[in-house]
Amino acid sequence: MTRxxxxxxxxxxLPEYASLEDPVAELRAACLSAVAWLGSGPVEILADSQxxxxxxxxxxxxxxxxxxxxxxxxxxxxxxxxxxVVGNGSACRSEKAPGHLDERAxxxxxxLRAALTSRPANWPDIELGKGLLxxxxxxxxxxxxxxxxxxxxVDYDDDPFGVQxxxxxxxx
Amino acid sequence: xxLRLGRHVFEDDATLMMAIVNRxxxxxxxxxxxxxxxxxxxxxxxxxxxxxxIVDIGGIKAAPGFEISAAEEMSRVVDFVARVRVAYPSLxxxxxxxxxxxxxxxxxxxxxxxxxxxxxxxxxxxDAAAEGGAAVICTHTGGVTPRTRPYRIEYDDVVAxxxxxxxxxxxxxxxxxxxxxxxxxDPAHDFxxxxxxxxxxxxxxxxxxxxxxxxxxxxxxxxFVGETLDLPVGSRLVGTLAATAVCALAGxxxxxxxxxxxxxxxxxxxSSIAGxxxxxxAIRGLQ
Numbered sequence: 001m002t003r004x005x006x007x008x009x010x011x012x013x014l015p016e017y018a019s020l021e022d023p024v025a026e027l028r029a030a031c032l033s034a035v036a037w038l039g040s041g042p043v044e045i046l047a048d049s050q051x052x053x054x055x056x057x058x059x060x061x062x063x064x065x066x067x068x069x070x071x072x073x074x075x076x077x078x079x080x081x082x083x084x085v086v087g088n089g090s091a092c093r094s095e096k097a098p099g100h101l102d103e104r105a106x107x108x109x110x111x112l113r114a115a116l117t118s119r120p121a122n123w124p125d126i127e128l129g130k131g132l133l134x135x136x137x138x139x140x141x142x143x144x145x146x147x148x149x150x151x152x153x154v155d156y157d158d159d160p161f162g163v164q165x166x167x168x169x170x171x172x
Numbered sequence: 173x174x175l176r177l178g179r180h181v182f183e184d185d186a187t188l189m190m191a192i193v194n195r196x197x198x199x200x201x202x203x204x205x206x207x208x209x210x211x212x213x214x215x216x217x218x219x220x221x222x223x224x225x226i227v228d229i230g231g232i233k234a235a236p237g238f239e240i241s242a243a244e245e246m247s248r249v250v251d252f253v254a255r256v257r258v259a260y261p262s263l264x265x266x267x268x269x270x271x272x273x274x275x276x277x278x279x280x281x282x283x284x285x286x287x288x289x290x291x292x293x294x295x296x297x298x299d300a301a302a303e304g305g306a307a308v309i310c311t312h313t314g315g316v317t318p319r320t321r322p323y324r325i326e327y328d329d330v331v332a333x334x335x336x337x338x339x340x341x342x343x344x345x346x347x348x349x350x351x352x353x354x355x356x357x358d359p360a361h362d363f364x365x366x367x368x369x370x371x372x373x374x375x376x377x378x379x380x381x382x383x384x385x386x387x388x389x390x391x392x393x394x395x396f397v398g399e400t401l402d403l404p405v406g407s408r409l410v411g412t413l414a415a416t417a418v419c420a421l422a423g424x425x426x427x428x429x430x431x432x433x434x435x436x437x438x439x440x441x442x443s444s445i446a447g448x449x450x451x452x453x454a455i456r457g458l459q
Contacts (some may be wrong), residue, residue, distance in 0.1 A: 012458040161459040
């Protein structure tokens with residue numbers, strides 16, 4: 001059995017950026033719950049370097065702490081049982097968003113959501129996503145990882161700061 | 173060091189607001205605004221709502237004036253302390269007095285701290301605090317008589333004198349039985365000091381912090397602020413807050429204040445700049 005979790009690469013999840021009041025408490029709870037679901041065995045991380053830090057911080061919150069392997073190389077040649085993917089949708093969903101409002105952002109995130117949750121064979125344009133500040137370095141590995149037709153469980157789907165976050169789980 | 177103020181314990185890095193509550197008809201800042209007991213209780217209610225952890229109740233103004241007997245001082249503060257104790261069980265109650273008899277009386281009705289603003293003028297005060305289980309604020313006054321103004325006082329080194337006197341006082345308190353966790357030192361700006369002395373104490377407050385004792389600063393609207401900026405009482409808040417920021421950066425722990433909200437904001441901001449306190453809620457650039 002293989003389990004895969006997607007979390008957003010939100011730096012506010014890192015302990016070095018902790019506030020007295022957690023600005024992402026609901027998201028953090030969803031992330032930690034999903035990461036715990038990955039089990040206590042080794043976990044492969046699919047992420048860019050910042051996302052890897054987020055992944056390691058979330059994994060280190062598990063008890064017991066288990067072996068963590070870094071980002072995978074150019075091609076997936078592993079048969080690991082658990083994967084933690086770090087990525088998110090656009091960061092241009094509102095005037096207060098990091099990338100300000102881009103009218104294309106909502107449609108792009110809708111397409112990405114559909115690809116992630118139900119149609120993993122049909123992925124939106126990566127270059128457009130990068131232009132919308134989407135965090136895709138980990139997500140682009142999912143098409144080769146997820147079997148066709150596998151359905152996602154949606155734990156979190158919101159854009160509290162104009163950035164589209166998902167916490168998703170897959171299992172097959 | 174953990175700070176224990178009577179029945180209350182605070183973590184090592186906690187900063188505390190000590191709000192001034194005058195039970196006097198003639199204090200310099202408010203001219204008796206809380207002389208009436210109900211007005212004083214309203215002041216307590218206000219500063220608690222503003223987040224003050226401590227109230228400092230005083231029955232005699234610091235400046236020279238009509239002599240107030242110990243009996244009169246007790247009539248002003250003891251019943252009031254008892255009333256506040258009942259109304260606010262989790263509030264730290266400090267009483268500003270130099271008299272051992274008054275200290276004993278207020279400890280008996282629930283005071284947590286004896287704020288001896290006159291630097292141990294009554295040698296038996298520490299015994300009363302020890303017996304009452306209270307903390308003691310050990311201040312530096314240069315040995316002046318209570319309720320007198322400084323007159324041509326000079327020091328070879330005012331900071332060294334403040335450290336020597338307050339640490340000696342602290343050791344005397346511990347020897348009398350006050351818990352080492354319950355001793356606070358205060359350089360006492362303006363007390364036995366001219367403005368240059370108070371400015372130097374502020375500039376070098378870190379040396380007092382380095383003693384390891386928690387440091388209290390009482391800066392609020394004092395004459396050294398007024399003389400530095402040539403501003404009357406009532407126009408000294410900005411100068412007070414500037415001095416507060418310097419003391420906060422140096423690591424002062426307790427701030428005796430008239431304005432709780434403004435001081436808390438300054439101390440929190442400086443504590444975060446110093447890396448001692450996380451921001452309240454930071455998300456900018458971290459989404």
